[in-house]
Amino acid sequence: MRIELRDGVLHTDGAPGLLATADYPYYRDDPTVWRDRLRTLRDETGIRVVTSYFPWRHHQPDADSPPDFTGATRPDRDLVGYLRICAELGLSVIAKPGPFIHAETNYGGLPDWICPAVNPEVEATLDAEGNPVLWSGSVRGPDGRVERRPLPAPLGAHFAVRVGDWMRAVDKEVLSAATTPDGPVVLVQIANEGLFTxxxxxxxxxxxxxxxxxxxRxxxxxxxxxxxxxxxVHGTGHGDWAEVEPxxxxxxxxxxxxxxxxxxWGRYHSDLLTEAYHTWTAALAPGVPVLVNLNPPAEHPHSFDGWLARVRPERWDGIHYGFTNWMGVVSTDHTSxxxxxxxAKRAPGPxxxxxxxxxxLYDRAYAAGATSFHQSLLALAAGATGINVYTGVATSGWGDDLDVMHAPPYPDCPPIDAQGNPTDKAGTVRMLADFFEAHGAEFLAATPAAGSSWGxxxxxxxxxxxxPDDDDxxxxCGRPLRDFHERIRAEGGDYRIVDLESATAETLAGHPDLVLHxxxxxxxxxxxxLAGHLAAGHSVRLGGEVPRLDELLRPCTVLAEALAAGPVPAPARVLTPTVVSGHADAYWRSVSPDTGYLTVLVQSDNEGPVTVSVPLGGEQVATVTVVSAKGGAALVRIVGGELDDFLVTGLNSYLDSAVTPVVGLGEExxxxxxxxxxxRVKGELRTLRH
Known part of the structure; x- marks a missing residue:
């Protein structure tokens, strides 16, 4: 079996597919139930790919002893046996060896002995004021709170050596025999949500x-x-690079x-991520593709800019992009x-x-499967190439050495509970998994109805x-992008993001209407x-100051002259779905003029049916009606202008919303x-009552 990631899409022996996964933290469960939980996850949700972190602190609690991956020191460390069970059950695995994993574990999964407060050879990560950057440790203080400990500097010499040792041990003792085609591991994820979240x-x-x-420097x-x-360039008189201050x-x-x-300094942050990712991957040397996951921008006004400066997937050279959630309920919170x-739009990835x-732990809205269903469909509509269930199974078998902060079960309301029984969410996940098993490749190949692109x-x-927050x-970049996002959403449209430093004239031609600040x-x-883009008859709409210097602050007015040469062409009109009634967002991806996928994301305050007008080929317009629970969602496949398969949620227990769901198109x-x-999947109608 040949596994590849092409433009963020998983290809198995050349065939593309949507990556549907669920996480199982084996290290939090009794090994005697691993097989049962994995089997139940597979059979009840239809998920065939499991993601699992490998906590460094769990497998190597003692710096002077080698990691235990076979259960020699404790049964729940038998990672080799765990992966064997996955293979026997026909489950593929995304291996996530860190070194930092978060996952609500003590010290983010790092062993205590690599902490700068414990080992003076390890240098600490420092902030702008010279203070150590802290993370929750593994011991509660007198006040009952978990003490916070300094994190290692990612490029520190001693830390780099020990991380290299850990990664090489994972490769030699676990992955070398467990990667495809002889084993279940099909992908590897490095780090988590950056370097240290x-x-x-x-x-x-x-x-x-x-x-x-x-x-x-x-x-x-x-x-x-x-x-x-x-x-x-900088107007300085430094006599040594060491004098350059950030x-x-x-x-x-x-x-x-x-x-x-x-x-x-922004480029340094991008370089820092790239260097760490490549150094850790080189030590691991896996025989399968490597990806990372980035948390979305934070809620602060400056966060979009900091995130966009740091997250540069085009510079990662073989490391693939992925992202996470953990930033709020999107059907309720406009900022989230x-x-x-x-x-989801920054780069193709799951x-x-x-x-x-x-x-x-986060928000009571997640007690209802409709919340996560809505967000999963939004991610895919916005450009994601895969979905994940974190976590698929509740666990309850860990000790304070792994997690002193949280009480079982972990988590509290997943698709499979701590006793191994399927919950209502299992059926919801099954609907998603089966739909995308049937249509995932076509969905990903479909073209979004996006007009403008953010440069x-x-x-x-x-x-x-x-x-400062009040200075524009x-x-x-980030704050204008946020304004652009809100404007496009208010218009019922969609957009894409293109990185200008890595773009070529050919790739930019696919973005005929560019907007930037x-x-x-x-x-x-x-x-x-950009001047060539204008000369080719495309649109470049520039807000703010027109640049008149190049990257080394030398005079350069190429763009200014191109913009002044004549009126910017009006962007071509892109036909997008229009929400006629109801409070919802709608996204359309076309396979052909009269075939495609309509995603309807119902907001938490919606009342009554949602009606969406979808332009098809020529003068043809499809009018789709959806009745969904508040905060719910629907995905509708239209083939030849006729209603085909679909998904729709009628229940949202958190909002006390229970409706009889309806999907209508034309006379059907x-x-x-x-x-x-x-x-309805492959023509088979299914009803799920909670």
Missing amino acids: DGALPLWAYDYSAPGLAFF GKLAEYYGSLDAYNE PRERRVAESVQEQLARAD HARYVVA NLEENWGFSE LYAPYAAVAAWA SGAG GGPFMHERVQRL SVRADGASDLA
């Missing part, structure tokens, strides 16, 4: 440690070529040179919706953690990330690319015989 933190949050700054030397060249203070930039220094959509089980110029994000002067400088190559209308979820 820090992908969404501000640019001043890390890493100002000595090894971090040495790497930063080394990258400056590569980028500028010489210290003299750096001094000339930005540390959040304020309005006083000069274009200060803006450029912020762009340098924007953050989630941007994460959602690798969607909350299907944590209501007590991402990451140096502007790095500059704007440092601006100078270069911009300017600043004082821009790479000459990017200016010429399918109605359940009572309050339930309703599906």
